[in-house]
Amino acid sequence: MHLIINGETQSIAAKTLSQLLAALDHEGDWLATAANGELVHREDRDEHIFADYDRIEILTPMQGG
Secondary structure (H helix, E strand, O other), X not given: OEEEEOOEEEEOOOOEHHHHHHHXXXXXXXXXXXXXXXXXXXXXXXXXXXXXXXXXXXXXXXOOO
């Protein structure tokens, strides 16, 4: 399956958002995720199933000042 992850097209075997996050070592309560412009809450990631070329955004908090 092909997904557009943070603007970059990648071929990946993950079928759900939870599987994708695990495959990319992005796990934790501090992440924000969106699919095709819609926020996906943490409790909904197991049920969110991808279609080819879905646009996925994974946002992590940044520190600095």
